[in-house]
Structures are given as structure tokens and as C-alpha cells.
Amino acid sequence: MSAPTQKNSPAFFAVIVLLVIMSVGPVILMFVNSFKLDVDIISGTSGLIFMPTIQNYETALCDVLWYEPEPLDFCALKFGGAFKNSLIIALISTALTLVIGSMAAYALVRFRFMGRDTVSATTLMVRMVPPAVLLVPVFGLWNNEFCLDRDGLIGGAIRDMFGGRGDVCLAGTHTGIIVIYVAMNLPFVIWILQSFIVQVPRSLEEAARVDGAGPFQVFFKVVLPLIKPGLAAAAIFTFRIAWNEYLLASALSDRNTKTVPILIVNNMSEFNVEWGVIMATGMLLAIPPIIFTLFASRQIITGMTAGAVKG
Amino acid sequence: MLTSRLNRLSPYMFMAPAAVIMAIALIYPLGYMIWGSFRDWDPSQTIGEAEFVGLKNYITLWGDPNFHESLGVTLRFAFICVIVEMIIGVGLALLLDRDIRGMSLLRTMFILPMMIAPVVVGLMWRYMYHPTVGTFNRTLEWLGLPDVDWLGQHALMSVIIADIWQWTPFIFILSLAALQSLPRSALEAARIDGATAWQQILYIKLPLMMPVLIVTALLRLIDAFKVLEVILVLTEGGPGLSTEILALRISRTATEFRELGVAAAMSNYLLILLMLLTVAMIGFTKWQEARAAKLRMANEEDS
Structure with a gap:
């Protein structure tokens, strides 16, 4: 910035305070x-004077919970x-993605091999595929094709162990969601x-x-330890997507494998919204990403700029 | 002998897990979807049982006014969001590009909205937009102004505001990074020549940032076509079709109307749209690199 605007005027600080309020508010x-209790939220005479409750x-x-909450029947x-x-x-999906992804990235950077250009172009193109586009095929495949026959050896064993009818399919299992x-x-x-x-110096690898x-x-002893910042950034972004995703999980999960976003959306669409409880569930879902943001914002920003500017 | 063969194989061994997973869970499903889009496909059938109908699904959609409406909403949503976010984000980056104590804390707070689950973002804004208990209407009442029907009459605008809240920081952070990596010499020279702050921004900073800005805008545009959860929680596509973006319509066609073939065809239309954008982005970066290389060559010849 040029010299005259260098001294920060009160108006400038007002703008910053406003921005912070807007983003964190x-x-x-x-x-x-x-x-708050629902009564307090709805009457809402004032924002700050209320009896805090963990109800x-x-x-x-x-x-x-290990105890029976009072007012709940x-x-x-x-x-x-x-x-x-x-x-x-x-x-699990974050850990798998990191291991598999870093290996593939290493191969793409360090080796010349047949099909390298195809792989790299494909990777670039499938990056933009939205989850909504995957919904139909994944729903069909996971329910009908990626199944083990219940009369088969492994499928039969799984059916005997967990019960149920029909073939053993990927849909409705943790594995199914993790894979996608x-x-x-x-x-x-x-x-x-x-x-x-x-950026890893080649001489180290050669030594x-x-x-x-x-x-x-x-790869595991020399390269991986050197790219820890990159791994941290990638881990945060992967975890964030896996933790927050709703659409595919809702199509693939059954009663026992529901994730938190599904629960929130289901409760949202009911006629009578209990704001307090919904806000509490939302808060619980938001806590892990908030913790990441507070402790690893530097990695997040590095990852963001590395991912985009190189675009 | 054995080691050399192992070395020749090692790239494939490194590549194999990723290739297998992506082939099974991305490439194969995409092919499956294209295959399914030519069929009259019901969720209770397997794809083999479904009747082959050729291009019927595509033609139906092409003439379907609801699909047109949905496509229009998607395009309007994406472009308005990106344009407004670019203006605010770049503006803020230009304004805040100076030494401020606590800048890293500030940035941390700005990236918070991006990290929170879209479902939760929708939830927060749905509360704030609520006609009677919501924050906005309460404030308006307190100021003595008439209520606004946020999620009714102005649903699209409200949805866009929520997206702007969540994603402007992304553009802000990227343009700030671009701004801080500009060559200091150019700015120095301009200052010595007596350029005003505005002239510096218009003639030096913005042109130099342009490559990064264009890539950022394209990335954001591609992402804007993926938005689904925020809108789902806020309006569920309503009232009417006023906020039903394509992603939402796909999921409704598949789950509510149970027409997987049509949903697949719609997915393909969306995919083609995004493919064009991605190709534009890749083409632009390639062109940019080529131009930079040519400039460097020219410089070397001059000196």
C-alpha cells in the first residue's frame, strides 16, 4: 500500500471488526x-440474558449418556x-486416501512410465465431478452390482454372522461409504x-x-517425512469433505450407518423444528472442523494456495 | 537383475491402489451412468432389466420447462455468487494487504465459514432467516422496519447471500496470497513515479494478479455447481422451483420421482457443462504457461 494510507485509521479498524463479526457471528x-431452551429462543426478548442449559x-x-437425562422420557x-x-x-477414509494418494502422487512426479499422461489428465478431469452426479450410478452399483452372492462362500459366511436376507452388498455398510x-x-x-x-530434493532419495x-x-522413510506439511493440509481437506458430506451418505447408509449430517437434515425437515436441539447437533458436527481451523489454519491456507494457484 | 526389474515395476506398484479405487468407484460408475441414461430405469430394476430407450431421456429433458427453470436457477446462482464473491474478496484483499498485527488470527477467523459443514451453514442461516424468530427479522422489527420474507419471496437471493458468506473468504485468501507475491520492484517503480493508490491498483496490481484471479474464479465456479446441502437445508428447492438447482433436481428425480434414467441424463448434462469449464481452466493455464515461457525467452534474447 502507498505511504499515505499506511497509518491505520479508526474507520479501517471498524471495517475489520465488522468483518470479524460477520464471519464469526x-x-x-x-x-x-x-x-438455550426453545422457550428462550422463540420469545427471544434479549440475546444474552438467559439460563444456560445443557439439556x-x-x-x-x-x-x-451413562445416566438418564431428567426431562426425557x-x-x-x-x-x-x-x-x-x-x-x-x-x-478411515482420510487415512486410506492419504496413503494411496501420496503413493500415486509420488509415482506421477518421480517416474516416467507408460500411461502417465493419461493418468494425470484423468485425475485432473475427475476432480470436478460433483457428488450429485455420482448419486445415481453409485446408488445402482452399490445396491445391485457390488454384491457377494448370499449362497457363495464369503457372502454366506457374512450372512450367517450378521443375519439378514438377500445378497451382501456394499450399500449400507461403512465400507461402502468409505470406498466412495x-x-x-x-x-x-x-x-x-x-x-x-x-520440492523434495532428489539427492536425498538417491543417497x-x-x-x-x-x-x-x-518413499516411506525419506519422502513422506519431508512432505508432512502437505500431508497435514491434504488430511484436513479430506477429513472435512468426508465429515461434512451428506448426499452420497444418505443414499448409501442404512439405519445403522447413518452419519451426523443425515440426522440433522432429517430432523430439519420435520414440521416442528426444535431449534435448541438442532443447534446442539449442528454444534457437535461443527466442532471438529472448528478445532482444525483454530490449530492448523496455516496448513489450511498453504493447502488452499498450493491447490489453486498451481491450478 | 531382480532389483532392476523391481525398479521398472515400481511406478506401477505406487500407482496401482489409486488406479484401482478410482477405476472402481469413479470411472466405472460414470460409464455406468452414461449407459443408464439411455434406459427407462426404475430403482427396483437392475440396469440389465431396464428397457433401452435411446436418446429419449435427453430429448424429454431438452423440452422440459422444469429442467430449463432448474438450469436457469443453477446458472444464475453460480454466476451471481462468483461475481459478487470475486468483487468482495478481491476488494478486501486489496484493502487488507498491509502489515496488521494479528493478521494470522484474522485469517483464521475468515476461513472458519469454509470449514464448517454445509449442512450446518444451512441450519444457521435457516434460523437467521426465520420469519418470526430469526435474527434478521428481529433486527428489522427492532429498527421499526417491515419484515422481509427471506426464504419465500426472496429465496434465491437469500441462498446466494449464504453462499457468499461461506465462500468469499476463499477468494480473499487466494487473492491476498497472489497480492503478496507480486514483484515488489513494479510497485516500487510506480510509487516513485507518483502513481496514486487507485492507479497502482488499476494499472499494476490487478493486471499482475489477473492469471491467479481467473483460475480462482473458474475453480469457484466449478464448486458453485456442486453446492447442494446449503440449499437443501435452507429451502429444499422451494418455494416452487425458485431455488431448485440441478444437483438438487437430480437427487429428487432419483429418489422422489424414481426415474433413474432421467436423473442420469440430467447428470450427464451437468457433467458436460462442468467439463467445458474444466477444459477452459486447463486451457487457460496452459496458455498462460506458454506465454510466460515465451516472454522469458524474449527477455533472455534481449539481454
């Missing part, structure tokens, strides 16, 4: 409301189970990690190879 509003959280988490919201599903799916999340996130992870792997390390040892 809605989140704080939700946080505050999640501690909304008790209602939401009633299936995992029936535990309708199975939020705890959904939270567990979300965690399992997001963590890994596939969906791979192009992005490969893309982002390429720009980090390029390790001279010392007798095989290609996999070189």
Missing part, C-alpha cells in the same frame, strides 16, 4: 442458542451412534501432494538408494 449465534446436548446424546435422537459412524468413516469417499478425494489429494513432492533402500523404503 453466525457460528457464535448457533453456539449460544444451543445452550439440548443431553437430548442429542441420549443414547450414549424417550430417546428419539440417536446422535451418539451417528457421531461414531461419522468418526469411523471420516478417519476415498475415490472422491483421491484426485484432489494427488493434485495437492504433487506440488509438495516436487538413500545408494545405501541400499528399495523404492518403497525410500
Whole structure:
């Protein structure tokens, strides 16, 4: 900026304060409301004077609480189970995506091989495929084609163990959702990690190879530790998508594998919205991403700029 | 001997898991969808049982006024969002590109909206837009102004505002990064020549940032076509079809109307649209790189 505007005027600070209020305000509003009773939210005489209560959280988490919440006669919201599903799916798919994606990125950066250009172009193109486009085929495939025959050896064994009728399909299992999340996130992870792997000095890898390390040892012991910042950024973005995704999970999950976003949307569309409880569930869903943002904003920004500017 | 063969195979071994997963869960489903879009396909049938109807699904959609409406809403939503976000985001980056204490804290707060689940964003805004208990109408009442029917009459605008809230920071962060990597010498020279702040922005900063800005806008545009959850939670596509973007219509056609073939054909239309945008983006970066290389060559010849 030029010299005259360098001194920061009060108006400038006012703009900044306004911006901060605008970006964080809605989140704080939700946080505050999640501690209010519905009566307080609806009457809403004033925003700040109310009796804080954890009743909304008790209602939401009633299936995992060790005690019986007072005013609740029936535990309708199975939020705890959904939270567990979300965690399992997001963590496993993030870990898998990172391992598989970093290996592929390494191959694309460091080796010349047949089909390399095709792979790299395909990766770039499938990056833009929206989840909504995958909805129809994935629903069809996961329910009808990716199945094990119930009379077959493995399928029969699974049926005997878990019960149920019909063939054993990917739909309705954690694995089914994890597979599609890994596939969906791979192009992005490969893309982002390429720009980090390029920066690893070749001499290090060659030194390790001279010392007798095989290609996999070189990769896991030399390259991976050097691209930790890139891995962190990629992990956050992958986790965020897997944790927040609604559409595909809602098509693929059954009663026992519902994730948190599905639960929230289902409760939202009911006629009488219980704002307090909904806000509490929303808050619980938002907490992991908020924690990431607070502690790893530098990695997030690095990842964002690496992913886009290289675009 | 064995090691050399192992070395020749190693790229494929590194590539194999990713290739297998993407082939099974991305490429094959896409092909399956294209195959299914030529069929009269009901969710209870397998694809083999469905009747082959040729291009019927595509032609039906082409003449379907609801599909046109939905396509129009999608395009309007995407373009208005991106244009407004670009203006605000770049403007803020130009305004805040200076040494401020606590800038990193500021940036952390700005990226918060992007990280939160779209479902939760929809939830927060649905509360704030609520006709009687919502924050906006309460504030309006308190100011003595008439209520606004946010999610009724002005549904599309309200949805766009929510998206702007969530995604402007993305453009802000990227343009700030671009701004801070500009060559200092050009700015220095302009300042010495006595260029005003406005002239610096118009003639030096914006032109130099242009490549990054165009890529950012295209990336954001592609993402804007993917938005679904926020709108689903806020309006469920209503009232009428006023906010029913294509992604939402696809999911409704598949689950409510149970016409998988039509939904697949619609997905293909959306895919073609996005493909064009992606090709434009890749083409632009390639052209940009070629031009930069040519400039560098010219410079080397001069010196």
C-alpha cells in the first residue's frame, strides 16, 4: 500500500471488526442458542440474558449418556451412534486416501512410465465431478452390482454372522461409504501432494538408494517425512469433505450407518423444528472442523494456495 | 537383475491402489451412468432389466420447462455468487494487504465459514432467516422496519447471500496470497513515479494478479455447481422451483420421482457443462504457461 494510507485509521479498524463479526457471528449465534431452551429462543426478548442449559446436548446424546437425562422420557435422537459412524468413516477414509494418494502422487512426479499422461489428465478431469452426479450410478452399483452372492462362500459366511436376507452388498455398510469417499478425494489429494513432492530434493532419495533402500523404503522413510506439511493440509481437506458430506451418505447408509449430517437434515425437515436441539447437533458436527481451523489454519491456507494457484 | 526389474515395476506398484479405487468407484460408475441414461430405469430394476430407450431421456429433458427453470436457477446462482464473491474478496484483499498485527488470527477467523459443514451453514442461516424468530427479522422489527420474507419471496437471493458468506473468504485468501507475491520492484517503480493508490491498483496490481484471479474464479465456479446441502437445508428447492438447482433436481428425480434414467441424463448434462469449464481452466493455464515461457525467452534474447 502507498505511504499515505499506511497509518491505520479508526474507520479501517471498524471495517475489520465488522468483518470479524460477520464471519464469526453466525457460528457464535448457533453456539449460544444451543445452550438455550426453545422457550428462550422463540420469545427471544434479549440475546444474552438467559439460563444456560445443557439439556439440548443431553437430548442429542441420549443414547450414549451413562445416566438418564431428567426431562426425557424417550430417546428419539440417536446422535451418539451417528457421531461414531461419522468418526469411523471420516478417519478411515482420510487415512486410506492419504496413503494411496501420496503413493500415486509420488509415482506421477518421480517416474516416467507408460500411461502417465493419461493418468494425470484423468485425475485432473475427475476432480470436478460433483457428488450429485455420482448419486445415481453409485446408488445402482452399490445396491445391485457390488454384491457377494448370499449362497457363495464369503457372502454366506457374512450372512450367517450378521443375519439378514438377500445378497451382501456394499450399500449400507461403512465400507461402502468409505470406498466412495476415498475415490472422491483421491484426485484432489494427488493434485495437492504433487506440488509438495516436487520440492523434495532428489539427492536425498538417491543417497538413500545408494545405501541400499528399495523404492518403497525410500518413499516411506525419506519422502513422506519431508512432505508432512502437505500431508497435514491434504488430511484436513479430506477429513472435512468426508465429515461434512451428506448426499452420497444418505443414499448409501442404512439405519445403522447413518452419519451426523443425515440426522440433522432429517430432523430439519420435520414440521416442528426444535431449534435448541438442532443447534446442539449442528454444534457437535461443527466442532471438529472448528478445532482444525483454530490449530492448523496455516496448513489450511498453504493447502488452499498450493491447490489453486498451481491450478 | 531382480532389483532392476523391481525398479521398472515400481511406478506401477505406487500407482496401482489409486488406479484401482478410482477405476472402481469413479470411472466405472460414470460409464455406468452414461449407459443408464439411455434406459427407462426404475430403482427396483437392475440396469440389465431396464428397457433401452435411446436418446429419449435427453430429448424429454431438452423440452422440459422444469429442467430449463432448474438450469436457469443453477446458472444464475453460480454466476451471481462468483461475481459478487470475486468483487468482495478481491476488494478486501486489496484493502487488507498491509502489515496488521494479528493478521494470522484474522485469517483464521475468515476461513472458519469454509470449514464448517454445509449442512450446518444451512441450519444457521435457516434460523437467521426465520420469519418470526430469526435474527434478521428481529433486527428489522427492532429498527421499526417491515419484515422481509427471506426464504419465500426472496429465496434465491437469500441462498446466494449464504453462499457468499461461506465462500468469499476463499477468494480473499487466494487473492491476498497472489497480492503478496507480486514483484515488489513494479510497485516500487510506480510509487516513485507518483502513481496514486487507485492507479497502482488499476494499472499494476490487478493486471499482475489477473492469471491467479481467473483460475480462482473458474475453480469457484466449478464448486458453485456442486453446492447442494446449503440449499437443501435452507429451502429444499422451494418455494416452487425458485431455488431448485440441478444437483438438487437430480437427487429428487432419483429418489422422489424414481426415474433413474432421467436423473442420469440430467447428470450427464451437468457433467458436460462442468467439463467445458474444466477444459477452459486447463486451457487457460496452459496458455498462460506458454506465454510466460515465451516472454522469458524474449527477455533472455534481449539481454
